[in-house]
Amino acid sequence: MSDTWIILGATSTIARVMARQLAEQGAHLVLAGRDMGDLERSASDCSARGAASAQAVAFDARDPESFEGALALAETAEGAVNVAVFVGSMPPQEDMDADPGLIAGVVTDSFTGPAAFLTRIAPLMEARGKGCVVGVGSVAGDRGRLGNYIYGAAKAGFHTYLSGLRNRLGRSGVHVVTVKPGTVDTAMTWGMEALPFLAPPEKVAGDILRAVEKKKNVLYTPFIWWPVMTVIKSIPEGVFKKLKI
Template sequence: MTKSEQKLATSTPLSPKKRAILVGASSGIGAALAHRLVDEGYQIALLARREEMLSTLTDEINAKHGETRAIYYVHDVTDYETVPELLSKIITDLGGLDSFIFNAGVSHMVGLKKYDFEKDRQTIETNLIGALAWLNPVAEKFQELKSGQIVGISSVAGERGRVGNPAYNTSKAALTTHLEALRNRLDKLGVNLLTVKPGFVQTDMIKDAKKLFWVIPPERAAKDIYKAMQKRKQEIYTPARWRWVMLVVRNIPSFIFRKLTF
């Protein structure tokens, strides 16, 4: 069995609607956004590693709407070489592509005085290289079409190099920069590129974390993301108050920031 595998919940053919690919769909923001997009009229292809959760999500969506509105593909984003062929297959299965969302990500906690290359490598390979493996061919496709929308889920963690979880911070900072570069390439061609910077969202990624604040449910993040997609915004924070917090954080002098322990 390959890492990438397609499953249709029923034999009902997909009907022509807005079409989206969502990578990193099995839980959290991805699952909530999948429900939101289909509720708003999308046909959607869902990708993730965890087949049981992905299958359940797909069945829930299709049962709710009484037809095949979602199809799924088991896929590991570090399986880079399969992406071009898989992307082409999904576009054929959907009958086209209007929006692409990259939400896949991992976070491996490492102690403040610890250095773990293997965990750091896994973080970079998933959050950054996995993103580029998808974003680049999708950008090329939309460049040819002179239309489309790309949504990248980054994080407020990419705003500064904090002492906690350096590799995760690095992966999100680099992803934000890459998304900006793609935006500058594609904007004049009619392709919208949205960078999403969530704060703390109630997902498995933060289940063991302590002293968190402004934690929002995935459904709130999904609502904000969909609203931004509709308005074809270029960047949002969710919740929005993080924009002002990060404005302050980015301007804290380095000699002070180095003394902070978060």
């Protein structure tokens, strides 16, 4: 019996690559997101590449009513149910500085929306006593930086939520992986200037699936971001507040 993977934000670059890798392993896939046309195309791709099943379902982090479709599919799925969260949004910091009204949306997309979904599905996963949650955060959540601290704050909130969820779900055999990717070569980063350690999405997706297998708690991918962020986190606030990194 194949596992089921519910992928929230399945139109994102890394999610698409990971869905393809899961399809090749014969998983059941539920691709959730807003662009149904694009999700249908990805679902076809996954079916052709060996997924036990693949279907597109509407999901909007800002609309809790839209959670029902994916939740209903989880109810009927046989075997382990896994959830991977790729949703999030990152408008330029300047735009949010100019229009603080944007902040709530960023926090909903990157933190409270997915947290609400995970909290809804948690009892089902606990009842099954297996499966895992992959929560994609960001290295930006490790420290508030001048360049994008609102997005970073939302991701930091999500990291803390995931940590608590791990604490809760671990007791019933469900594992939670917090993923902190660095800069990845995606549609979101295309055209941004001078990105350090830019990683291909295939590598990041592969790292995530390996972390699931090994039941890692927190994954920095590519690995170079672990020492980098360890250094950045250790800089005293008095010094850090004067830096522009």
